[in-house]
Amino acid sequence: MRITILGAAKSGLAAAELAVRNGETVFVSDAKPLEKAGDAVEFLASRNIASEFGGHSDLATKADLIIVSPGVPPTNPVRVDAERLGIEVIGELEYASRFLTNPIVAITGTNGKTTTTALTAHVLNEGGRPAVAAGNIGTPLSSLVGTIDPAMIIVAECSSYQLDTTRTFSPHVSMLLNITPDHLSYHGSFQQYVHAKWKIAEHQRANDVVVLNADDAHA
Secondary structure (H helix, E strand, O other): OEEEEEOOOHHHHHHHHHHHHOOOEEEEEEOOOHHHOOOHHHHHHHOOOEEEEOOOOHHHHOOOEEEEOOOOOOOOHHHHHHHHHOOEEEEHHHHHHOOOOOOEEEEEOOOOHHHHHHHHHHHHHHOOOOEEEEEOOOOOHHHHOOOOOOOOEEEEEOOHHHHHOOOOOOOOEEEEOOOOOOOHHHHOOHHHHHHHHHOOOOOOOOOOEEEOOOOOOOO
16 A cells, blocks of 8 residues: 655654554655754655655655644645545544554543543553553554553543544543634634544444533533
C-alpha cells in the first residue's frame, strides 16, 4: 500500500515509522521549509523514507491512504484533492488503533483532558492495573504498537483534530468531559466541533462504557 503522511511532526513521524514496519511504501509531505524541519529530515533519511518539505507536490496524492497530522484542516489542498479522488484520509490516532489490541480509555473535552488523562493513568497504575498515558498528551499511539504488553491499558488523550479524522476508532471506555467553542477555524462551526468530539463514542460496542458530563449541555 502507498501511504502519504501529511506533516512531519511527532505523530506524523510515528505513523510513518509504523507504516514502514508494516511493509508499506511511505511518502512524507510537510509544508514547513526544509531549514525548519529540524530532526525530521535525519529521522526520515535514516529510515529511507521519501519526503518533501516546503509544500505539497502532486506526489502527495499518489497514495492509497493519506494520514494527516493533527491540525491539518479539511480545507488543506491535499485533503481536498484526496476527497475528490476518493482516497481515504485518516489521522494517526485512527491508523494506530487499527493495530492495537490493548484496552483503550479515551478522554476528550475542551478543558481538563490532559490532567484527567494523566490522573487516570496514575490511578490505574497505583491500583495495580498497568497503564500508559498517550495520544495528544505527548506519546503517539503509533509508537506503542508492538512495543508494550497487550494487557497494558492505554489512556489516550484525544483532541478534536484527532477525533475528526477517525473512522473506526472504538475505545473500551470513552470520557467526554465538557464542550465549549474552540478550534472553530479548523472545524468551521461549533456544530462541527461538537460532532468531532462525539466521534469518540461513535463506534463503541454494547459492552463498552461512555462517561458523560450531566452538567454540560453538549457533553
